[in-house]
Amino acid sequence: MKVSVATGHLQGCFGCHVALLDLHEEMLDLIKVIEIVRSPLNDVKDVPEVQIGILDGCIANTDNEALALTFRKRAKTVVALGTCACMGGIPGMRNLYKVEEVLKRAYIESESTINGKIPRGDLPDLLPRVQAVHQVIDVDYKIPGCPPLPSQIKETLVTLVEGREPEGHKKNLCHECRREHEQLVIPRREFITESVHAFVELERIDENRCFLEQGVLCMGPATVEGCGARCVKANTPCRGCMGPTPDALEQGAKIINALATVLPAGGLMFMEDVVGVGYRYSLPVSIIPAIKDVLREKGDG
Numbered sequence: 001m002k003v004s005v006a007t008g009h010l011q012g013c014f015g016c017h018v019a020l021l022d023l024h025e026e027m028l029d030l031i032k033v034i035e036i037v038r039s040p041l042n043d044v045k046d047v048p049e050v051q052i053g054i055l056d057g058c059i060a061n062t063d064n065e066a067l068a069l070t071f072r073k074r075a076k077t078v079v080a081l082g083t084c085a086c087m088g089g090i091p092g093m094r095n096l097y098k099v100e101e102v103l104k105r106a107y108i109e110s111e112s113t114i115n116g117k118i119p120r121g122d123l124p125d126l127l128p129r130v131q132a133v134h135q136v137i138d139v140d141y142k143i144p145g146c147p148p149l150p151s152q153i154k155e156t157l158v159t160l161v162e163g164r165e166p167e168g169h170k171k172n173l174c175h176e177c178r179r180e181h182e183q184l185v186i187p188r189r190e191f192i193t194e195s196v197h198a199f200v201e202l203e204r205i206d207e208n209r210c211f212l213e214q215g216v217l218c219m220g221p222a223t224v225e226g227c228g229a230r231c232v233k234a235n236t237p238c239r240g241c242m243g244p245t246p247d248a249l250e251q252g253a254k255i256i257n258a259l260a261t262v263l264p265a266g267g268l269m270f271m272e273d274v275v276g277v278g279y280r281y282s283l284p285v286s287i288i289p290a291i292k293d294v295l296r297e298k299g300d301g
């Protein structure tokens with residue numbers, strides 16, 4: 001008998017559901033053992049009782065919250081799919097601001113808006129903070145990645161169908177990166193670089209050598225392995241979408257720590273957007289929004 005599966009979409013770009021479709025013909029193997037009884041893909045709205053419920057996207061408004069609670073009630077096992085679901089993802093960057101500030105910026109102050117007004121009415125209300133799914137309901141398994149690898153989705157589902165436990169990764173991305181990075185792993189007296197640059201600021205990048213060793217910011221040391229270093233293989237530095245390693249809950253603090261070993265402390269001062277670099281995908285699960293709340297209460301935020 002096939003295992004029943006429901007999928008649901010919360011706040012995000014829908015890329016995680018597209019990653020599921022990116023299984024292409026491998027989906028034929030999957031549907032031999034699972035039946036997708038509810039999904040935005042087949043446009044079924046009700047959530048029946050199922051063995052596995054998969055949610056992608058973060059929880060940013062009242063509709064997202066209600067759907068997540070329904071999934072928790074109806075699904076025996078809940079899987080958070082993708083970085084938005086696991087850590088809040090890019091939509092979580094709005095946690096640096098109050099809801100009113102975000103709405104004003106988007107609907108009144110944006111450069112392309114004339115006579116704008118904030119929409120009201122039947123729309124779901126934005127929650128004060130964007131949250132990862134596990135911050136609202138219990139989550140049994142997580143598949144990170146923005147988007148997650150299709151092979152990872154298939155592997156997790158097959159593992160669950162067979163009654164086994166999916167295994168998580170523990171090491172950082174540099175362990176699966178094939179670029180030469182001797183300087184990064186050998187303790188040195190001198191710093192490796194004087195400053196870090198955006199990829200586009202350098203004329204030439206050596207495709208075989210570590211980005212950080214060339215002075216290009218790469219989130220590899222602060223990011224958990226598991227994606228096959230797919231961006232780095234394509235000569236693009238890692239941006240950290242898989243999230244931190246299990247022993248480093250604060251991904252931004254981890255990259256600052258890693259950078260402190262490769263460049264002089266003053267070099268960090270030239271990074272314009274440290275939060276945007278270090279917490280691009282994981283701000284809702286970091287302590288920064290809580291610190292901002294405290295500062296606001298004191299009138300400093």
Ligand code: SF4
Binds near residue numbers: 082147
């Ligand atoms: S994790 Fe990435 S791909 Fe998935 S919904 Fe969020 S932004 Fe889109």
Ligand code: SF4
Binds near residue numbers: 174177178179210221
């Ligand atoms: S910092 Fe980036 S390029 Fe360097 S070894 Fe780590 S993942 Fe590879």
Ligand code: SF4
Binds near residue numbers: 227237238241243
């Ligand atoms: S290399 Fe980095 S940004 Fe690219 S998929 Fe892997 S974790 Fe995400």
